[in-house]
Amino acid sequence: MDIATLDQQLRIPLIASPMFLVSGPELVLSCCQNNIVGSFPSVNRRTTEEFEEWLVEIKVGLKTYNEGSSKTAAPYAVNLVVHRTNPRWKADLAVCVKHEVPIIITSLGAATEVVEAVHSYGGLVFHDVTTPYHARKAANAGVDGIIAVCSGAGGHSGATNPFALVGEIRAFFDKSIILGGALSSGKDIAAALQMGADYAYMGTRFINVQESMAPRAYQDMIVEADSSQIIYTPSVTGVPANFLRPSLVAAGYDLTALGAPGKVNYGEKLKPPKEGTKTWVDTWSAGHGCGVIDDIPTVTQLVDRMEEEFKTSLEETIQKAKKYTN
Numbered sequence: 593m594d595i596a597t598l599d600q601q602l603r604i605p606l607i608a609s610p611m612f613l614v615s616g617p618e619l620v621l622s623c624c625q626n627n628i629v630g631s632f633p634s635v636n637r638r639t640t641e642e643f644e645e646w647l648v649e650i651k652v653g654l655k656t657y658n659e660g661s662s663k664t665a666a667p668y669a670v671n672l673v674v675h676r677t678n679p680r681w682k683a684d685l686a687v688c689v690k691h692e693v694p695i696i697i698t699s700l701g702a703a704t705e706v707v708e709a710v711h712s713y714g715g716l717v718f719h720d721v722t723t724p725y726h727a728r729k730a731a732n733a734g735v736d737g738i739i740a741v742c743s744g745a746g747g748h749s750g751a752t753n754p755f756a757l758v759g760e761i762r763a764f765f766d767k768s769i770i771l772g773g774a775l776s777s778g779k780d781i782a783a784a785l786q787m788g789a790d791y792a793y794m795g796t797r798f799i800n801v802q803e804s805m806a807p808r809a810y811q812d813m814i815v816e817a818d819s820s821q822i823i824y825t826p827s828v829t830g831v832p833a834n835f836l837r838p839s840l841v842a843a844g845y846d847l848t849a850l851g852a853p854g855k856v857n858y859g860e861k862l863k864p865p866k867e868g869t870k871t872w873v874d875t876w877s878a879g880h881g882c883g884v885i886d887d888i889p890t891v892t893q894l895v896d897r898m899e900e901e902f903k904t905s906l907e908e909t910i911q912k913a914k915k916y917t918n
C-alpha cells in the first residue's frame with residue numbers, strides 16, 4: 593500500500609477514525625466497501641488472539657467483497673496504542689505484520705520500531721498528535737502521515753486550533769497530513785483540504801451510524817447535544833478528553849470538581865462516583881461536531897451524502913474564488 597494506491601481506492605479523502613468500544617468489523621467493512629478508510633483499535637478485543645479473529649473477519653469480508661464487486665474496497669487501518677500502559681502492543685503489532693494490515697494508526701509513542709515493522713511489508717503508518725513537538729518526533733521516526741487531532745475532537749482531544757496546527761506541521765512535513773477534530777460533513781472535508789491537509793479524520797460522526805457498536809442511548813444523546821454540552825477535562829481518564837455532559841452527570845460526577853486542562857498538574861483522576869458505572873462504558877465521549885449531527889444513518893447513506901456535499905462545496909469555493917481572480 594502506498595499513498596497513490598490509497599488515493600485510487602478512495603471516493604472522498606476520509607478516514608473513519610478508530611474509537612474505543614465503538615468501532616468493530618461491521619463498521620470497518622461498511623466504510624471500506626463505501627471506499628473510505630475504516631479503522632478500529634486493537635484493544636477493542638480483550639486479547640491479542642481475539643484481536644486476530646477480528647482481523648481475519650475483516651480480511652475475509654473484504655476479499656469476498658472484492659471478488660464479487662466491480663470496484664475494489666478501500667484499505668482498512670488498525671490503531672495501536674504504543675505505550676507502556678498497553679503491554680499488548682508488541683504482540684498486536686506482530687499480528688498486524690503477519691496479516692500485512694495496510695495502514696497502522698499509532699497513538700502516543702511514535703516508535704521507529706513500528707515504522708520499520710510496517711514498512712517491511714509495504715504498509716503505511718499514520719501517527720496521531722496534538723502538538724507540533726509530537727509531530728516533529730513522528731516525522732523523525734519516519735511516519736507516512738501525521739494526524740493533527742485539533743481542538744473539539746472526540747476522545748483524547750487536542751486543544752490547538754486546526755489552522756495553527758496544520759500550518760505548523762506543514763512547515764516541516766511534506767508527507768500526508770490528516771486533520772481531525774469536529775469534522776462532520778463533506779463540506780468539512782473540502783475545508784480540510786483547503787487548509788492544507790490531505791485527508792479528513794472523523795470519529796464522532798461515525799458513532800452515529802447504524803453499524804457502530806455504540807448503544808442507542810449514546811447516539812440519541814449526540815443527536816440531542818450541541819457543542820456547549822461537551823466538557824473537556826483530564827479528570828475522567830487522566831488525559832484531557834471531551835465528554836458529553838449528561839453522561840458525566842448520570843455517572844455521578846460533580847462537574848465543579850473536574851480538573852481543567854492547561855494546568856501543569858492536571859489534578860486528580862476521578863473514578864465515576866456512581867456505583868457500577870465505568871469510564872468509557874458509561875461516560876460517553878464526543879467532539880464539538882455533535883452539534884450538527886442529528887441522525888443515525890447507515891454508512892452508505894452517510895458517505896453518499898458526504899460525497900455530494902464535498903463536490904458541491906468545492907464547486908461553490910471555485911465560484912466564490914472567481915470574484916477575486918480577475
Ligand SMILES: Cc1cc2nc3c(=O)[nH]c(=O)nc-3n(C[C@H](O)[C@H](O)[C@H](O)COP(=O)(O)O)c2cc1C
Pocket residue numbers: 609610611612613614633671698699720741744745746747748772773774775793794795796797877878879880881
Ligand atoms: C468514543 C471515542 C473513542 C475513541 N477511542 C480512540 C482510540 O481508541 N484510539 C484513538 O487513536 N483515538 C480514539 N478516539 C479519537 C478518534 O480516533 C479521533 O481522533 C477523534 O474522534 C476525531 O475527532 P471527532 O470525534 O471530532 O471527529 C476516540 C474518539 C471517541 C469519540
